[in-house]
Amino acid sequence: DAGVIQSPRHEVTEMGQEVTLRCKPISGHDYLFWYRQTMMRGLELLIYFNNNVPIDDSGMPEDRFSAKMPNASFSTLKIQPSEPRDSAVYFCASAWRKQKLFFGSGTQLSVL
């Protein structure tokens, strides 16, 4: 298995633009998590899914953020409109029963 695959690896955009981050979890995993990492706040959980169903999105900063998981092999995190304070590294992780999370390499997002 190739592990958790995230794209793009880097994203530079201008304030107000829509940003879409993508994630392909490991086949067979039933949990998918989206995290955001900054120096100031550390690793923050944004949302997680169980069997493609969103379970807890209380970590999503505001309505500008949305996440979907249309099937077991794909998830997106969308920011619309983006703001400079959204600049961070966004990680996707998948797991089987939350016992051991496998992280992707992350998307480095810079909003100018």
Place this chain on the structure above:
Amino acid sequence: SQQGEEDPQALSIQEGENATMNCSYKTSINNLQWYRQNSGRGLVHLILIRSNEREKHSGRLRVTLDTSKKSSSLLITASRAADTASYFCATDAGNTPLVFGKGTRLSVIA
């Protein structure tokens, strides 16, 4: 919050020395996990210790768990330059997702 809090925030040691990092948490847990993050990469799972376990080993790693004190420690023996990374603990209470601390930045100097 059951967030794990790692201590110290940063640690610098010489190659060959042992490195000890600590994690404290606030509520009852099912298990506690340790992860490593190399610069610019995603986190990698190192070891999981269940609430009914007190100690666990994996290669040069030794993890202890004291549920009465709500604390855990990660010991890396005979450290190597390649161990330079950030180390995070994460707690699992079963019906909530893993919550990570801010990590300990370990620097191993050759």
